[in-house]
Amino acid sequence: MEILSVEHLTRVFGSGEGTVRALDDVSLSIEAGEFIAIVGSSGSGKSTLLHLMGGVDRPTSGTVRLMGEDIYRRTDEQLAIFRRREVGLIYQFNNLIPILSARENITLPALLDGRAVNENRLAELADALGLDGRMNHLPSQLSGGQQQRVAIARALMNAPAVILADEPTGNLDSRNSAEVMGLLRESSERFKQTLVVITHDEDIALMADRVIAIEDGRVASDARRT
Amino acid sequence: MRMRDLVREALRALEANRGRSFLTILGIVIGIAAVIAMTSFIGGVQEGLVGQLGLNAARIARIGYSSGFTESDIKRLKLALPEYEAIEGSMDSYTELKKDDKTLNISISGGSPTYFEMTGQAAVLSGRMFTAAEDEAASRVVLLDQNGVNQLFGSPDFDAVGKTVKLKGRDYTVLGIYQGTQMSMGSGTYLQVLMPLQTVKRDFANGGNRIFDLTGLAREGVDINELAKRTTEKIATMKRVPEDEVESSVWVFTMKQAIDQMNQFMGSFSLIISSVAGISLLVGGIGIMNMMLTNVTERIREIGVRRALGATRRDITLQFLAESAVICVAGGIIGTVFGYIISGGLALGASSLGISQGFGGGENFSISPAINVETILLAVGISMAIGLLFGFYPARRAARLDPVECLRYQ
Numbered sequence: 001m002e003i004l005s006v007e008h009l010t011r012v013f014g015s016g017e018g019t020v021r022a023l024d025d026v027s028l029s030i031e032a033g034e035f036i037a038i039v040g041s042s043g044s045g046k047s048t049l050l051h052l053m054g055g056v057d058r059p060t061s062g063t064v065r066l067m068g069e070d071i072y073r074r075t076d077e078q079l080a081i082f083r084r085r086e087v088g089l090i091y092q093f094n095n096l097i098p099i100l101s102a103r104e105n106i107t108l109p110a111l112l113d114g115r116a117v118n119e120n121r122l123a124e125l126a127d128a129l130g131l132d133g134r135m136n137h138l139p140s141q142l143s144g145g146q147q148q149r150v151a152i153a154r155a156l157m158n159a160p161a162v163i164l165a166d167e168p169t170g171n172l173d174s175r176n177s178a179e180v181m182g183l184l185r186e187s188s189e190r191f192k193q194t195l196v197v198i199t200h201d202e203d204i205a206l207m208a209d210r211v212i213a214i215e216d217g218r219v220a221s222d223a224r225r226t
Numbered sequence: 227m228r229m230r231d232l233v234r235e236a237l238r239a240l241e242a243n244r245g246r247s248f249l250t251i252l253g254i255v256i257g258i259a260a261v262i263a264m265t266s267f268i269g270g271v272q273e274g275l276v277g278q279l280g281l282n283a284a285r286i287a288r289i290g291y292s293s294g295f296t297e298s299d300i301k302r303l304k305l306a307l308p309e310y311e312a313i314e315g316s317m318d319s320y321t322e323l324k325k326d327d328k329t330l331n332i333s334i335s336g337g338s339p340t341y342f343e344m345t346g347q348a349a350v351l352s353g354r355m356f357t358a359a360e361d362e363a364a365s366r367v368v369l370l371d372q373n374g375v376n377q378l379f380g381s382p383d384f385d386a387v388g389k390t391v392k393l394k395g396r397d398y399t400v401l402g403i404y405q406g407t408q409m410s411m412g413s414g415t416y417l418q419v420l421m422p423l424q425t426v427k428r429d430f431a432n433g434g435n436r437i438f439d440l441t442g443l444a445r446e447g448v449d450i451n452e453l454a455k456r457t458t459e460k461i462a463t464m465k466r467v468p469e470d471e472v473e474s475s476v477w478v479f480t481m482k483q484a485i486d487q488m489n490q491f492m493g494s495f496s497l498i499i500s501s502v503a504g505i506s507l508l509v510g511g512i513g514i515m516n517m518m519l520t521n522v523t524e525r526i527r528e529i530g531v532r533r534a535l536g537a538t539r540r541d542i543t544l545q546f547l548a549e550s551a552v553i554c555v556a557g558g559i560i561g562t563v564f565g566y567i568i569s570g571g572l573a574l575g576a577s578s579l580g581i582s583q584g585f586g587g588g589e590n591f592s593i594s595p596a597i598n599v600e601t602i603l604l605a606v607g608i609s610m611a612i613g614l615l616f617g618f619y620p621a622r623r624a625a626r627l628d629p630v631e632c633l634r635y636q
Contacts, residue, residue, distance in 0.1 A: 048630075051630055056533070056633070057629070057630045076539065077538050080538040080541075081536060082536075083535060084535065089535065094531070096531075097528055097531065097532070098242070098528070099235070099239050100235070111228070112537050113536070114228050
């Protein structure tokens, strides 16, 4: 079942001589529960694609559909609510709000929504991600691996259908990298979530069901693991 | 986001930059301290005055005529102006008394018991006030204050009631000890004594029988200034004073006018302090704006993450506004505390230097700073308004940032 589709997506930054075409007529379709690795060189347009799929940016043209609905038909306010509730975003570094504890970082989307925190879900995630006893620590009191696990917990907290991660292990050593990816993979399988990961790491790409290569804002290849 | 969460996050953000936050709020602290010090000091002076002059103060009129009044003039005035509850004459005199090798200067205040009651001088610490009958009979009785007892009998605690004091060769029995003035308490050889009016008239007025000072107590609800005007007219008619001489020979002075004058003085004083406070708050506000702009720049990445996680522009605006409001309110609270401390210092200084007398205070006038909830709420309100006003631009700037640009920022 298709969960996310991108059709003729184009994103142009700047104007005049400084125009940059970061994405150029990209189309792809993602099935529910798929683990997709997006690879490509720096400046190829991977992060722009991820932002557009997560409703963080707006395309110059084209559509992004989540479960058939064009998310960019929404107002800015509705799009913000979409980001809170329907996708989970993870970045490479400085993912966390430095003044908030691990617990507060994880529950931030719920707080933004003015909703009560689902304590059972929080305890389940803290346990699954090995964050027990670290929940009241500030990000500066956590290791790099622990910080990324907090970011993962935050992305999973609302049980979104799609998790979008932009080089989630880029800052970590290989041991932590493998651990974080293992956790991401495990939880996405457990909660039947679609996982889209931008990576430079070949090992991660090899773990994915499907690898999409982006070059100069276009899809250069799209290969499913057989 | 709920208000509680907003404020908690704002406090965290400010705590993370404690030093900077503290320096930034100094302007607000100084401004609010000035406002509080001023309002509570002025309030204290006013409360002190009302306490000192008694609740009657606003109903009192001091009446004078250059040629003086006879007893029958006073009776006629009372009949003609029933709006007065009482009109009482008083007479001040002066004499000296040799005591050991010192010369004591004695100021004698003569009046009826009602007069001393009306003017708030009737508080007797021991013994009693003389009676109306003793006044009528021109009894040789006197009331001393503690300084007087000290000067005449060698100790302020001496039980002087029943003893006699010799003035101009005549003996006067001490009837009671009244609560003295700061002025008389403060100086060694100056004494103020109270006596019945008729006694002063007979023994100290050098044969003169006329009263130059009258004090009227208007009935409740009477417009005292209007009554003062009518009193002047009545005296002018009664004594056939030519129209062009009325102003120079008849005077009616109300405490209400004195209070109004003091309020006017306090108004000017307030204006000066308000200007200082205003400038300080403006500079403080600009400081807050500067700090918040720096905060926004430093936290661009955080703003990006928040936006990506689903914070709307409004959420970001509220977040930074909450920070500037919280920091200003903190400054306001610190300023309020400092303001009361300064006001306490001012009151202490004014009282101990006797400056309070200059505010119209007489006997036992001391200032204690007035603390009221309205002033505190006003201070907190002003600081919050400054926080919101000067925090708005940085907050809007943060909210307008492009989330994608913010996320690229390292």
